[in-house]
Amino acid sequence: MITVIGGGLAGSEAAWQIAKRGIAVRLYEMRPVKSTEAHKTGLLAELVCSNSLKSMEENSPSWILKQELMMADSIIMEAALKNSVPAGKALAVDREGFSRYITEKLEGLKDIEIIRKEITSIPEGITIIATGPLTSQAMAEELKKIIGEGELYFYDAIAPIIDAQSIDYSKTFFQSRYQKSEISIHSKERLSDTEISVDGDYLNCPLTEEQYRRFYEALREADRVTPRPFEDIKVFESCMPVEVLAERGYDTLRFGPMKPVGLIDPETGKRPFAVVQLRPENRERTAYNMVGFQTRLRYPEQERVFRLIPGLEGAVFLRYGSIHRNTYINAPLCLNADLSLKNKKDTFIAGQLTGVEGYLESTAMGLIAAINAIRRLKGLEPILPPPASAHGSLIRHLRESNPQGFQPANINLSLFPSLDIHTKDRAIRKKMIAQRALLEWQEYMRRINE
Ligand SMILES: Cc1cc2nc3c(=O)[nH]c(=O)nc-3n(C[C@H](O)[C@H](O)[C@H](O)COP(=O)(O)OP(=O)(O)OC[C@H]3O[C@@H](n4cnc5c(N)ncnc54)[C@H](O)[C@@H]3O)c2cc1C
Structure with a gap:
């Protein structure tokens, strides 16, 4: 039995x-x-x-x-x-x-x-x-x-997961934080049809101040899922939804999941204004996770807002974020x-x-x-x-x-x-x-x- x-x-x-x-x-x-x-x-x-x-x-x-x-x-x-x-x-x-x-x-x-x-x-x-x-x-x-x-x-x-083949690598670069910049090469120079060569663990999507402002404003206005009455969710500070962080102030995300410290964009030779980091979801790097981007935005809103991030304009979402x-x-x-x-x-x-x-x-x-x-x-x-x-x-x-x-x-x-x-x-x-x-x-x- x-x-x-x-x-x-x-x-x-x-x-x-x-x-x-x-x-x-x-x-x-x-x-x-x-x-x-x-x-x-x-x-x-x-x-x-x-x-x-x-x-x-x-x-x-x-x-x-x-x-x-x-x-x-x-x-x-x-x-x-x-x-x-x-x-x-x-x-x-x-x-x-x-x-x-x-x-x-x-x-x-x-x-x-x-x-x-x-x-x-x-x-x-x-x-x-x-x-x-x-x-x-x-x-x-x-x-x-x-x-x-x-x-x-x-x-x-949960943070969204993106199909690697839908990313525009010409706008992104591989680099781990505080990695020596001379060994990180802009990803578009390293792309071939069959292989993506990577120097850092993370794929970085750099944003200028103007791009950040547009993204920030779209995020503030985006539609969210309403919690169910029994979902009195008390998330840890480290799991805070991005839209809640955005509510705390214009720069909060730049000190949180979008912080650019320790990263140099090989294209400009400078630290970007803000960065979204993507971490490989599997060994084969067929998908990337948006680091720290747990969210309660409605699914269509996740597509609309996150596609404002450079490199993700045509992103295919394999999984949406949720809490x-x-x-x-x-x-x-x-x-x-x-x-x-x-x-x-x-x-x-x-x-x-x-x-x-x-x-x-x-x-x-x-x-x-x-x-x-x-x-x-x-x-x-x-x-x-x-x-x-x-x-x-x-x-x-x-x-x-x-x-x-x-x-x-x-x-x-x-x-x-x-x-x-x-x-x-x-x-x-x-x-x-x-x-x-x-x-x-x-x-x-x-x-x-x-
Ligand atoms: C609010 C909510 C909404 C969801 N919406 C979706 C959705 O739209 N689409 C989707 O794909 N997934 C959804 N999920 C996720 C999940 O896929 C479903 O909850 C799914 O029903 C999980 O299947 P399960 O068999 O593991 O659990 P359940 O289907 O929840 O079955 C568990 C059963 O165990 C019983 N039980 C619990 N404790 C005990 C106990 N101690 N002794 C005896 N019985 C017990 C419960 O009464 C329940 O019948 C949702 C989850 C939640 C919580």
Whole structure:
């Protein structure tokens, strides 16, 4: 028997995957006895906010993840397709129909026992914890006892990620702060079609005073997301949203994330008036993170305002910035590759709690936790998802990110391993990544179902 705690997206998927293989599951869900701040019903797999499960555009990262889930016979994908509503290129669902479908299907399975109760301590035996971004206080305390006080987070403050191929390198330069300027060469002199040669860890976007003023004024006027009533967000000073810093005064950003000290623009031989630093998001440098640019601007506003930064005029945003209430663990420090806890090997973590972000990413981590919990029950070695698949890419994010300042990720191109062949054509690149992912995933499915 396997215990699953939390009947959200990940817990429902996990329970389904286990029960459909004829293994008994006890699924605990605290709603409707006790609710979270955002859920409204007692249904399993409730969507707490948007009814969109993101893009269905062929070869997009979210499409790849959906294909993989469908190949794994995901109940979440089945319910979504059966309850879809027109939404252009996105997969949107009738939220009530979607959750009801999953609830009824799980309730009808003989191998699942659903118990409506808040769990406050982790039971003995093989257990999957899928209590989500709004994990109850008592369970959060229990988790802290196992993984350590400082390794469970309650908010995330995320900066945007930009596709490296969309940056105008002629306006930027590679340099680390206080690096000797003679070895930093303007990036446009170093660019070739196949390779970007870099001398510093950071790609810098320098701003003149006029450019800074334009950016500053646009940022002050930009539209923001309104916090939800329960999101009384107290972010650390170091995670302050850029627009809040801008409110404090004209120069505050120049003493914070846009400070130019220690940087010399090789084009002018001078320190710029202000600088936005971009840090590589992966070893292959296919994506860059805007350092210190966590924000609550609305997504279209992020595009409008951040494209005023020199070099980012045509920026493609792989991930937008956000700040919200979110319980998640420091996965690189606390999790094994099979999603079990390093300090409690029979306990698996699933869903958003692992450090992924989004409905389907959470579902995916329910699937992987279930596959590995079953293997543990049967005394088999774990089989890890292939590295080039969307699932494997998410797992790599959890395993290989820097534990210091670990931030959740949704599926995006920067998480996939880069291709052996270099192409500037984004559509071809996406197609090749998708084909490789699905081919490997097919083989993985064959192995786990053997
Ligand atoms: C306010 C908010 C809005 C979001 N909006 C979106 C969005 O629009 N799009 C998107 O892709 N993602 C969104 N997310 C992120 C995330 O993808 C979803 O929250 C997703 O539901 C996470 O899946 P999960 O299974 O990990 O957690 P959940 O779906 O939240 O499931 C966890 C379940 O565990 C239960 N539970 C908690 N503690 C206990 C306990 N101690 N004992 C028993 N049961 C317990 C809860 O009642 C809940 O049913 C949002 C998150 C939040 C917090």
